[in-house]
Amino acid sequence: MITNSEKRPCLLVKLHDAVAPISISLADGGKLTLDASTALAGPGYHKYVIKVIRLIERESQIIWELPQASLHTGDDTGYLSHGDSEKLSSHFLNWLQAFCADRLAVLDGRLDSGVVWFSDPAEFGVDDSEESETRLFQVKSAIVGLTGPRDAQWLQNVVRNPAEGVDFFPWWSETNSDSDFGSGMHKILFKTCWRAPVSQSEFNSLAATSRLLENSYTVNPHRKYPMREWSQINHFLSENGMDMRSSEMLKQMDLGEPTTFKLGYRNENVRLCRGDWSMELPGDFVERKLEAESVVEAKSVSGPMRIIRFAFPQKFAAAREGVTIGAAALLDTFGRADIDRVKQISDTTEGGVHRRLILDRATVDKLDCYWLKVLAAVDGNIAFLSIFVESESSLDWAFAIANSLVPVNHLIITSINLPKLGKVSELHSIPPMVPINTEVMDSPAAHVPSLHCTASILPAPVVLSSTTVFSAVV
Structure with missing residues (x-):
């Protein structure tokens, strides 16, 4: 439990490793507000959040109010009202198509956007205090998502055929295999240091990453898996006495020639932000x-x-x-x-x-x-x-x-996805992972899929505790 920007109690609920927690906070008039950003995660995650909303409604005796456009409340995708999975998927792909078109316009024929600094979306909103620490990662890419960076050619493909953008979302379907894939990719991108582990916690993290990818691959082998990086993780584990069941499968695969690009943002320097200052250190x-x-x-x-x-x-x-x-x-x-x-x-x-x-x-x-x-x-x-x-x-x-x-605040010189950065706490108010240009903020792509719900608490309200919410979603 933390306090929000209005100094009111706010409960953060973590539903997935790669996504920022949803927030449930008290508002004026004894109301609750629930906010969840789902755009970068995908329709599978969006549906899961809806299930949590319904569960909270049943278990905590609250009534979610009807959406009000003037208050910007409700489900931006409409799924909360219509429950149509096909419409939900189309909404996500249409949003991604519009965003890719905007991004291409910003690039204006350039294949390289230069160095992009961005933060781990899973950390957004977790700690907005002045004493908080934020790590920024870098890559040269036209766009960055939860499953890795994309180039200008990929943007063009999605604009022509939005269905080619499905691989952008880590949790596309409702299956656990998609959720596991997203968690595994998050660990590869943000948590893996790409060297032999030097502690038990590092070893456990590598093992968990490989298991998540194994679980996902067993159910759906057709996704675009990071085979080379997965094989490297298994090699680190094997050197420390653990042989993963996926190792033999990966050895039999043609992983292709090594490329200059390495997936995993800790292959490069990261930037540590503390207070009003930041510095680079090796990942x-x-x-x-x-x-x-x-x-x-x-x-x-x-x-x-x-x-x-x-x-x-x-x-x-x-x-x-x-x-x-x-x-x-x-x-x-x-x-x-x-x-x-x-x-x-x-x-x-x-x-x-x-x-x-x-x-x-x-x-x-x-x-x-x-x-x-x-x-x-x-x-x-x-x-x-x-x-x-x-x-x-x-x-x-x-x-x-x-x-x-x-x-x-000097990072604005080298960063295109932190357009109004003033202090570390402001990092949490900017949409993560997506390079944003202030000229396109009012475009259709800026209206990302998200949920913002308000609820009236019934007479003799039930106290909403962290125990209640977390036990409801496990």
């Missing part, structure tokens, strides 16, 4: 929290030692009314202790960000290493980063990581 690093969770440490697993420690940024209120502590003053205050002791200090200013790099020596894990301290500040706000590397040959890498430390 295969092992992370842990230090100092009462105020510091995130990311560490290399193989090769020379490389460690990144990102402290939670600090805000500073105005020294007096109307006067904010300037960026240069913050650097002088927090970097003063090193000026007389350390000779290798570099101060730079770019794009309004004042940055001080201090190169020192330190002992970490009994190894003598280089210690690059990074202070980056804007007026009223400063961030701290420590980077430890074992050899001088790794210093260029360390400086690149240091220069990736920028305010979150």
Whole structure:
């Protein structure tokens, strides 16, 4: 249970690994509101949410009100009223076709949209506090979905024949096999680090991923499965003593020639957002929290030692009314202790960000290493980063990581799917995974399939608890 933007109690209900939770919150007049975004998941997930809505109605003695266009309530697909599966599927494909047409218009003949930054849709709305952390992933793609990125040719195919877009949705039908496929794809895309597991939790996650794909493939072998990545996961498991039943099947398949593109967003750097700041770190690093969770440490697993420690940024209120502590003053205050002791200090200013790099020596894990301290500040706000590397040959890498430390609102320069980004909490108000251009926000494709229901609570209302809801949907 959390509080929403109106400071009212809000219950988040997780129905699928790859999809943001539905929210149930209190509204004025003793009403409940239920919100669910289903567009990227597919009609199978949409139907499942409808079942949950009906279950809540039966178990909690509430009455869902009739849809009101003026209040933007109801089921955007109409399925809640008509119950026609064919119409529901057509609605999803028509929406996807319109969106693909809009995206092609934005690309204007270009095959590559450049680097797209996006967040895991499963994390949207889970924690909107200023202390929350968000990870952004990157790919060069015309469009990004829950089953992986798509190129411009795929967009053109869907515009000509929307039925070719079925593979975009992880939960197309009502079957459990489709749900398992979506969960497995989510783990491949966002959770897999593409190296041998170094902990029991990583091992368990890899095993769960393979089992989900096995369960789905047994029922429906005709979907487009990530065979090469699936085989790699089974290889990691086999090296650690677990042979999956799918391993022999995959060995007998022709997986084709290796491609330059690797499915799985942790093959590239990810961007960690904390407070008002963000920085890049390798997707295969092992992370842990230090100092009462105020510091995130990311560490290399193989090769020379490389460690990144990102402290939670600090805000500073105005020294007096109307006067904010300037960026240069913050650097002088927090970097003063090193000026007389350390000779290798570099101060730079770019794009309004004042940055001080201090190169020192330190002992970490009994190894003598280089210690690059990074202070980056804007007026009223400063961030701290420590980077430890074992050899001088790794210093260029360390400086690149240091220069990736920028305010979150600077990401608008390199991102096309976060058009109005101001702070981390605002990430959760932007539709996930789909590269959005502000010029097409009013197009038909912007009206995505979703549910927004209101309910009147009967006299002597039943208290809606997390136990009630979760037991209803299990």
